[in-house]
Amino acid sequence: DVKVTQSSRYLVKRTGEKVFLECVQDMDHENMFWYRQDPGLGLRLIYFSYDVKMKEKGDIPEGYSVSREKKERFSLILESASTNQTSMYLCASSNRATDTTDTQYFGPGTRLTVL
Amino acid sequence: AQSVSQHxxxxxxxxxxxxxxxxxxxxxxxxxxxxxxxxxxxxxxxxLKYFSGDPLVKGIKGFEAEFIKSKFSFNLRKPSVQWSDTAEYFCAVNPYTGRRALTFGSGTRLQVQP
Structure with missing residues (x-):
C-alpha cells in the first residue's frame, strides 16, 4: 500500500512565523502535491512537483513556497504565516509512469492554526 | 481552466x-x-475512478458512478446507504493533457441517520 505521511497532525503557530510542513511518501512516486482544504471550498492546489528540484504553481500559491530536494520528500513553507492560512493542509503523491490515470494518494493532513 | 461543481x-x-x-x-x-x-x-x-471504457464504474463499499460525456457529469450512486457511509465526498477531475493535477469540487457532506 502507498503510504503518505505528514510530519504533524496539528500545529499552532503565531502570525509572522515561518512554518514548515513536511510530507514523505514511500512508493517512489514522481509526482507530489500540496492542497489546502477549507469548508465549502473543497481542496485547492497550492503547489506540485513532477520531479526532484522541480516545482509548479497551483491555483493558490501566494504566501507559500515548496522544496523538493529528495524524491520522497516534499515540503511546504509558509514564509510568514498569517491568520488566513489557518487551514487543513493535505499532501498527495502519484506515479504517472505506472498509472496513466495519475491516481493521487493522500496523507492524513496537518491542521494548522495561525494565531 | 477546468472546474468541478457539486450541487x-x-x-x-x-x-x-x-x-x-x-x-x-x-x-x-x-x-x-x-x-x-x-x-x-x-x-x-x-x-472509484473512471478513465476509459464502460462509463458505469464500480468502487468500494457498493458505490458506483456513471460517466455521461454529453452532460459532463459523473454522478455517484449507492442503492442503500448505511450509517457508516457518513462522510464527505469529493468529485475530482484531471485532464489527459496539460496540467496533470486534480481539480476538486467543493464536496458534499453526507449524514446518514440510523
Missing amino acids: NHHVILSEAASLELGCNYSYGGTVNLFWYVQYPGQHLQLL
Whole structure:
C-alpha cells in the first residue's frame, strides 16, 4: 500500500512565523502535491512537483513556497504565516509512469492554526 | 481552466435510502474522473475512478458512478446507504493533457441517520 505521511497532525503557530510542513511518501512516486482544504471550498492546489528540484504553481500559491530536494520528500513553507492560512493542509503523491490515470494518494493532513 | 461543481452541499438520509450525488465538470478534452471520500477523522481515500471504457464504474463499499460525456457529469450512486457511509465526498477531475493535477469540487457532506 502507498503510504503518505505528514510530519504533524496539528500545529499552532503565531502570525509572522515561518512554518514548515513536511510530507514523505514511500512508493517512489514522481509526482507530489500540496492542497489546502477549507469548508465549502473543497481542496485547492497550492503547489506540485513532477520531479526532484522541480516545482509548479497551483491555483493558490501566494504566501507559500515548496522544496523538493529528495524524491520522497516534499515540503511546504509558509514564509510568514498569517491568520488566513489557518487551514487543513493535505499532501498527495502519484506515479504517472505506472498509472496513466495519475491516481493521487493522500496523507492524513496537518491542521494548522495561525494565531 | 477546468472546474468541478457539486450541487449538493449537505445531504441527510436515513439508513437504507438510496443516494445520488451530482458532479459536473467543465473541460472540453479527455479527462480522468474520481470520487474520493473522507470519513470523520480519516484521510482522503479513493472511492472509484473512471478513465476509459464502460462509463458505469464500480468502487468500494457498493458505490458506483456513471460517466455521461454529453452532460459532463459523473454522478455517484449507492442503492442503500448505511450509517457508516457518513462522510464527505469529493468529485475530482484531471485532464489527459496539460496540467496533470486534480481539480476538486467543493464536496458534499453526507449524514446518514440510523
